[in-house]
Amino acid sequence: MTKIAVLGAGKIGEALLSGLLSAGRRASDLLFTERHPQRAAELAERYGVRAVDVPAAAEEADVLVVAVKPQDIEPLLDELEPRLAHRGGSDRPRSLVVSLCAGLPTGLFEARLPEGTSVVRVMPNTPMLVGEAMSVISAGRHATDEQLDLVEELLGSVGKVRRAPEGQQDAVTALSGSGPAYFFYLVEAMIDAGILVGIPRAMAAELIVQSAVGAATMLRGAEGHPVMLREAVTSPAGTTIAAIRELEKHGVRAALLDAIEAARDRSVELGRAHEIGSTTDQG
Numbered sequence: 001m002t003k004i005a006v007l008g009a010g011k012i013g014e015a016l017l018s019g020l021l022s023a024g025r026r027a028s029d030l031l032f033t034e035r036h037p038q039r040a041a042e043l044a045e046r047y048g049v050r051a052v053d054v055p056a057a058a059e060e061a062d063v064l065v066v067a068v069k070p071q072d073i074e075p076l077l078d079e080l081e082p083r084l085a086h087r088g089g090s091d092r093p094r095s096l097v098v099s100l101c102a103g104l105p106t107g108l109f110e111a112r113l114p115e116g117t118s119v120v121r122v123m124p125n126t127p128m129l130v131g132e133a134m135s136v137i138s139a140g141r142h143a144t145d146e147q148l149d150l151v152e153e154l155l156g157s158v159g160k161v162r163r164a165p166e167g168q169q170d171a172v173t174a175l176s177g178s179g180p181a182y183f184f185y186l187v188e189a190m191i192d193a194g195i196l197v198g199i200p201r202a203m204a205a206e207l208i209v210q211s212a213v214g215a216a217t218m219l220r221g222a223e224g225h226p227v228m229l230r231e232a233v234t235s236p237a238g239t240t241i242a243a244i245r246e247l248e249k250h251g252v253r254a255a256l257l258d259a260i261e262a263a264r265d266r267s268v269e270l271g272r273a274h275e276i277g278s279t280t281d282q283g
């Protein structure tokens with residue numbers, strides 16, 4: 001069985017470990033590294049997965065999933081490079097490197113890791129925790145079709161997967177990578193509105209969350225385009241159109257366009273901060 005090591009077990013790293021276990025992968029086929037010992041101990045206890053250091057991960061794993069913040073990538077690459085070079089000298093195939101890092105191009109990994117290292121860039125999202133991730137994958141220069149198939153299979157066990165050219169990854173990051181946060185933000189604001197119109201918080205939360213689940217299920221089903229679904233809720237001289245007028249007046253649609261464009265731009269900036277010779281802020 002393919003052995004997978006998650007390098008950096010924060011929010012998305014944990015979501016991946018948890019999702020792979022729920023999908024039936026054996027704990028003994030998973031490893032992780034985590035620089036905070038207390039966090040490492042908690043996760044090892046919770047999931048029964050072994051915490052190791054980077055050299056052990058590079059030695060044992062077939063797939064190395066990089067899940068540290070883009071700002072933390074440099075020291076990790078420094079640590080990984082000699083280990084992958086060492087493994088390249090043995091009979092075993094070199095590990096496949098899968099990056100989940102927002103903004104970082106496959107070219108960065110290829111430039112910093114031993115010549116010929118296969119890299120796949122992935123933008124997942126946190127619904128991976130419940131087997132409902134949306135992941136978009138792009139091959140680096142040396143990744144083979146078989147390696148891309150392997151990554152697709154891995155991520156397919158924790159949600160939906162699409163392939164896209166790497167040039168689209170910054171936009172993808174802004175849409176589906178960050179996307180769950182926009183929905184959580186909306187739900188939070190709608191619950192507050194429930195309080196404003198006199199509904200107790202717990203009940204407001206139940207009404208809104210179930211409406212979100214129902215709406216998402218309809219969107220995913222055969223029912224059609226979001227405009228048609230919205231029109232079906234919007235009665236002449238009714239309540240919904242009164243609300244929509246306010247949303248339009250407050251520029252919510254324009255705010256979403258600007259927000260997603262800003263997220264795309266930030267992803268590009270995170271990548272640029274790691275260009276060779278760059279002195280720009282990496283935060």
Ligand SMILES: NC(=O)C1=CN([C@@H]2O[C@H](COP(=O)(O)OP(=O)(O)OC[C@H]3O[C@@H](n4cnc5c(N)ncnc54)[C@H](O)[C@@H]3O)[C@@H](O)[C@H]2O)C=CC1
Nearest residue numbers: 008009010011012033034035067068069070072100101102
């Ligand atoms: N949180 C999200 O919704 C998504 C995050 N991502 C990407 O995933 C990556 C991780 O994001 P989060 O999980 O949110 O961040 P996080 O900060 O929760 O997790 C990163 C973890 O890596 C550990 N770490 C840092 N350097 C390390 C090293 N050298 N060795 C071992 N462990 C190390 C940190 O202690 C931390 O626990 C980022 O690059 C982000 O762009 C991608 C898609 C969605």
Ligand SMILES: O=C(O)[C@@H]1CCC=N1
Nearest residue numbers: 102173176177178179
């Ligand atoms: O906010 C971020 O930078 C990460 C990438 C996509 C979602 N979370």
